[in-house]
Amino acid sequence: MTETYAAADPLNATAGSQLKSIVERIERLNTEKSEVAEQIVQVFAEAKGNGFDAAVLRKVIARRKKDRAKLAEEEAVMDLYLAVLGDS
Amino acid sequence: MTETYAAADPLNATAGSQLKSIVERIERLNTEKSEVAEQIVQVFAEAKGNGFDAAVLRKVIARRKKDRAKLAEEEAVMDLYLAVLGDS
Amino acid sequence: MTETYAAADPLNATAGSQLKSIVERIERLNTEKSEVAEQIVQVFAEAKGNGFDAAVLRKVIARRKKDRAKLAEEEAVMDLYLAVLGDS
């Protein structure tokens, strides 16, 4: 029986250190993620300043990302729905 | 007048270069963002392996973030109220 | 061989009817939503006309909503913690 077992200690020292480490690492990574997201916003703003249409840029990027086959499939389904609805 | 009027050129060379640069930078940043997200997943997995409860960890991190946000929020509300009261 | 195989029929009649119904219902509900949103705008405008500060009103309403939400949230967190502690 040592003070390691102090009843008031919810976690032992090792577990406490691990917990701190985990939380800090995740918070650090979340910060990084936010920073990258912010940079993306900046690039869009800059693009807009140069006369590019941000909405279209987003669509272009989404389209490049999206699997070609999947894209075609989705468009085909949409065309089908539109046809049934009587829209061009 | 000048080559600026080349009808076949959809965007002039400068604009084309800019467009490519913009798209590539954003795609690169999106990749970075995904990589960071992946690292977060790794840390959670590691934590789980060490016996920590991921759901609770998430709650703890969310709480800490919220607490931090709350300070800024409260200051903003106070500023608003003060402004309405005319206390610059 | 029945008319079910008509190549020109993109969706069968039942599916077509369903699709039209779905789209019309959603469009109708979207209209309703917009109308309610418009009424909210009217009330804010009227309030402003009576000398109330719209931004402050928004903060007050947000606060009341948050307070209500907080009860449920805190209960959820407590349940989670209790579950982790094994106190079903």
Add this chain to the structure above:
Amino acid sequence: MTETYAAADPLNATAGSQLKSIVERIERLNTEKSEVAEQIVQVFAEAKGNGFDAAVLRKVIARRKKDRAKLAEEEAVMDLYLAVLGDS
């Protein structure tokens, strides 16, 4: 001197009544809006249950809503961007 002048009263009675009315009306309208939004969710869920692709349905509805001229314009710009980027 009547109770109307009670120094502890931050707003006079009329303003107080107005404020209550405003807040309550807005909260009521917000509730209505949420209810309608919830119904929309239900319809999408039902549609999904009947085999329709919710994501495509959303696109179809958005497209029907969007002004035709604007749609064509946006697509033209996107084609231009894609061409410059060398994508189909």
Add this chain to the structure above:
DNA sequence: CACTGGAAAATGCCGC
């Protein structure tokens, strides 16, 4: 592997 919840992004709105 579909659902649910929460974070992030996009759109629309208001004020300047």
Add this chain to the structure above:
DNA sequence: GCGGCATTTTCCAGTG
């Protein structure tokens, strides 16, 4: 008319 904010919608990770 534009920038910033609030809301809404979309997306993605986690869970059962």
